[in-house]
Amino acid sequence: MLNSNWDNLRVFLAVARHNSAVEASASLSLDHSTVTRRLKILERELGTQLFGRNSQGHVLTHAGRQLLRSVEAIENSLSMVESQVGHDNKTLIGKIRLGATEGFGSFFLTPHLCDFCERHPQIRVDVLSMPRCINLSKREADLAISVDRPTAGFYVASKLSDYRLRLYATPNYLASHPPIKSVADISHHRLIAYVDELSYSDELRYVEKLAPGALVRLRSTSIIAQLNAARRGKALAILPCFLATPCADLLPVLPDEASLVRTFWLIAHKEQREIARIRVLWDYLRQTVEINRDFLMGDSQELRFLDD
CATH class of the missing domain: 1.10.10.10 (Winged helix-like DNA-binding domain superfamily/Winged helix DNA-binding domain)
Structure with a gap:
């Protein structure tokens, strides 16, 4: 028994x-x-x-x-x-664990969440920015932002935003290497990329689509590592515009041709979605992304804040 x-x-x-x-x-x-x-x-x-x-x-x-x-x-x-029932559904008190992709969580979300915590001083937010999928079924987080929409399970999933990726290089790299006038020219260049066999999503396997024939000589499971390597000026890198745009030492290469779009999904367990503190963060994230759609798509250099 x-x-x-x-x-x-x-x-x-x-x-x-x-x-x-x-x-x-x-x-x-x-x-x-x-x-x-x-x-x-x-x-x-x-x-x-x-x-x-x-x-x-x-x-x-x-x-x-x-x-x-x-x-x-x-x-x-x-x-x-x-x-x-209980105070959690009526008052904005308690902890929220938010999982997100590494770059989006570290560079985009965290500055905005500073403002959220100032608005709601009795809510604590734990941000899990990781180069892997956050597993909601294992209760690793209350909310997750993912490039994959769940196909099973008791989840609420809502499209948060599209975002654009482009090919980037430093001015010194472009000046000291063969010119890139078309996608075909990329095959003469070195590229920094993901480790495909360790990639946590098929949505991140885009080298052949964006940079066909490129010589991949450095790979990393971390998009932040790829960003830092690209800024060293030894190779090209495929980066989200929201990561690369703020970097004055990176320039887009063939911005119209070497470009692709991916989607972020906001996900929560159905029963947790109605908890007040989670609902208010859900709404805040959607509002924050709404005013930054141009930034996420690489059409603006300005990161905007709701409280500015």
Whole structure:
């Protein structure tokens, strides 16, 4: 018979989602010994093993997978209760964890979120700017901004904005290398790009479309690393306009021909979307992007703020 409290089930969820007791303990701010002890209590109460171990870490057994579905249903119900009753639905108090792509989160969102926190001093925002997808199903964040729209799950997804990418180089690079008068000329140049096999989205595999035949000699999983490398002046780079435009030492190359558009999606769990503090940030993000559409598309050099 299961007599465990929610804390033990929360530990189970964390280990299942991270595939690691060590990572689960870090995410829960608990000692590793506490996590393993609570797992043993849970397994003893259920009379079954919930995890196996292999080179990948903790792997759910058949019983573990069955329990995971039930516990996630409980978690969703608790979130629904939070959104329907209690102070969180009525007052703008608490923490919001916002996941975003690395460049957009670091260069565009963070300055605007300083203003948001000034507007709402009782809300704390944790920004997760990472060169990977934020996993909402693992509750890594309350809101996420992604280049991919979710195709499954209980999510609300709304198009946030299109953004443009162009080919960029420093003036010194362009002056000291063969001229680029057409897309065909790009094949004579070196390029900085993503590590395709480690790319977290097909939307980021655009080298052959934008710079066919280019000699890729430096790759990075980080768009910020690519930006910094491009500013060194040794190669071309494909960069979002919102990253490159503020850099006076970078110039667009063939801005009309070597250009493509991608989309940012704003995503949340359906039940969390109605929590007041999350709803107010959702609306703020949409308003912020709305006044910066030209900037995101590379048609303006001015980053605008709602409170200016």
